[in-house]
Amino acid sequence: MTDARAAVADAVAAERLRIVAALIRVTGDFDLAEDCVQDAVERALARWPLDGVPDHPGAWLTTTARRRAVDVLRRRQTERAKLREAQALAELARDLTGDDPGPYGDDRLKLLFTCCHPALPMAGRVALTLKSVAGLSTRQIARAFLVSEATMGQRLLRTKNKIEHAGIGFRVPEPHRLAARTDAVLAVVYLIFTEGYAMLHDDLAAEAVELSGLVARLLPEDDEALGLHALLLLQHARRAARTDVDGDLVTVENQDRGRWDHDAIEAGLTALAAARATGRAPGYYRLQAEIAALHSTAVHPDATDWVRIVAAYDALLALRPSPAIELNRAVAVGFRDGPEVGLAAVDGVTDHPLLSAVRADLLRRAGRRTEAAAAYRDAVAAARTEPERRLLERRLREVSGPAADS
Structure with missing residues (x-):
C-alpha cells in the first residue's frame, strides 16, 4: 500500500503538468483538464495497491485522464452539441503521441504562455499560473496572497473567461512575437518568487524556482530565462539561514553560510554560466543573478565584492530604473563607501x-x-x-x- 501510494505521488509529480497541459490544449477547458487528472489520481490510488504499480505509471495516468475527458465530452455532446467539443473529442480519440510540439517546446510551455498572455491582468496571470502550471489549490493561492478563497476563485474564473472570450490560443507565439511573450512569462515567475520570498512562503518561492527551471529547460538558448533560473536558485539557496530557531529574521551578513544550500548555489552558477555563454549583453534577470552570485560565493561577509555589486546595480538602473533597484544600490554603496555615503544615495529614493x-x-x-x-x-x-x-x-x-x- 505504501509503495503504491509513493508511486502515485512520484508519477503525479513527474507527469501532472504534462497531462494537464495536453488536455487543456485539446479541450480548451482548464477545469475539465484538472478534474480529469484528479480523477485519474484517485483511480490510481484505488487500483495500484490491488493490481500493482504499472510498468509506465505516467502513461497509465495519461490514458486514464484522457478516457475520463472523452467520457465527459461525450456526455456534454449528448446534452448540447458543440462544435468545439466535438472537435476536441475527435482529437482525443486519436493517438496523440505523434503530435509535433513545434520548435519552441511542448504543451507545458504552451500552457505557461497561455496563462501569462499579456492581454490578461497581472494578478490573473499569477493566479492561473499557480493553479494550472504549479498545481496549487485555490485555497493555497488565496492564502499566499492574503485574500479570501472566494476572491481568488472569482479572480481565476474571470481570467479563464477572458481566455475563452478573447480567443487566446493555446500556443507558443510566432517567432517574431516570442521575445515579448517570453518577457511576460518571466515577469510572472519572478513576481511569484519575490512574493513568496518576501512573505517567507518557502513553498511559493520553491514553486517559482521549479517554474523558472521549466522555462530554462524549454528555452535553453534564452539568456534571460537562464538568468532568471540562476537568480532564483541562488536566492532560494539561503532560505534555511534566513530565520533562526525562534523564527526571527537573520540578515545576510549574520547568516550561517554553512546552512546555505550549496548544491542549489552550484546549480545557479551553472545556469548563470550558460546565460553568459550565449554571448549577449546581460539583461535584467542576468544582472540580478550576477549580484546574487557575488553574495553566494563570498565565504565571509567581509569578502563580498561590493565594488562589482554596485557596478551591477548601476547597469540595472541604466537598463530598467526603479525605486527598488535604487534602494538596493544605496545599500551596496553603504557597504562599499560607508553608511553616510549610502544615506546620500537613499535620499534619491522617494517611494518604496x-x-x-x-x-x-x-x-x-x-x-x-x-x-x-x-x-x-x-x-x-x-x-x-x-x-x-x-x-x-x-x-x-x-x-x-x-x-x-x-
Missing part, C-alpha cells in the same frame, strides 16, 4: 515599502541613533510580516537606549 527600514539601518551603522530610532518606528509600522516586524523592533531597542545621540 522598505525605504524607512533601509534608511534606519544606514543611520544605525552611522551612529546616528536618535534619527535611526525614528526611522525604525516608521519601518515597524510598514512591516509586512511578523518576523520582519520583530527584527525591526529589535533594532529599535538597540538604538533607543540612553546612549542615543541628541
Whole structure:
C-alpha cells in the first residue's frame, strides 16, 4: 500500500503538468483538464495497491485522464452539441503521441504562455499560473496572497473567461512575437518568487524556482530565462539561514553560510554560466543573478565584492530604473563607501515599502541613533510580516537606549 501510494505521488509529480497541459490544449477547458487528472489520481490510488504499480505509471495516468475527458465530452455532446467539443473529442480519440510540439517546446510551455498572455491582468496571470502550471489549490493561492478563497476563485474564473472570450490560443507565439511573450512569462515567475520570498512562503518561492527551471529547460538558448533560473536558485539557496530557531529574521551578513544550500548555489552558477555563454549583453534577470552570485560565493561577509555589486546595480538602473533597484544600490554603496555615503544615495529614493527600514539601518551603522530610532518606528509600522516586524523592533531597542545621540 505504501509503495503504491509513493508511486502515485512520484508519477503525479513527474507527469501532472504534462497531462494537464495536453488536455487543456485539446479541450480548451482548464477545469475539465484538472478534474480529469484528479480523477485519474484517485483511480490510481484505488487500483495500484490491488493490481500493482504499472510498468509506465505516467502513461497509465495519461490514458486514464484522457478516457475520463472523452467520457465527459461525450456526455456534454449528448446534452448540447458543440462544435468545439466535438472537435476536441475527435482529437482525443486519436493517438496523440505523434503530435509535433513545434520548435519552441511542448504543451507545458504552451500552457505557461497561455496563462501569462499579456492581454490578461497581472494578478490573473499569477493566479492561473499557480493553479494550472504549479498545481496549487485555490485555497493555497488565496492564502499566499492574503485574500479570501472566494476572491481568488472569482479572480481565476474571470481570467479563464477572458481566455475563452478573447480567443487566446493555446500556443507558443510566432517567432517574431516570442521575445515579448517570453518577457511576460518571466515577469510572472519572478513576481511569484519575490512574493513568496518576501512573505517567507518557502513553498511559493520553491514553486517559482521549479517554474523558472521549466522555462530554462524549454528555452535553453534564452539568456534571460537562464538568468532568471540562476537568480532564483541562488536566492532560494539561503532560505534555511534566513530565520533562526525562534523564527526571527537573520540578515545576510549574520547568516550561517554553512546552512546555505550549496548544491542549489552550484546549480545557479551553472545556469548563470550558460546565460553568459550565449554571448549577449546581460539583461535584467542576468544582472540580478550576477549580484546574487557575488553574495553566494563570498565565504565571509567581509569578502563580498561590493565594488562589482554596485557596478551591477548601476547597469540595472541604466537598463530598467526603479525605486527598488535604487534602494538596493544605496545599500551596496553603504557597504562599499560607508553608511553616510549610502544615506546620500537613499535620499534619491522617494517611494518604496522598505525605504524607512533601509534608511534606519544606514543611520544605525552611522551612529546616528536618535534619527535611526525614528526611522525604525516608521519601518515597524510598514512591516509586512511578523518576523520582519520583530527584527525591526529589535533594532529599535538597540538604538533607543540612553546612549542615543541628541
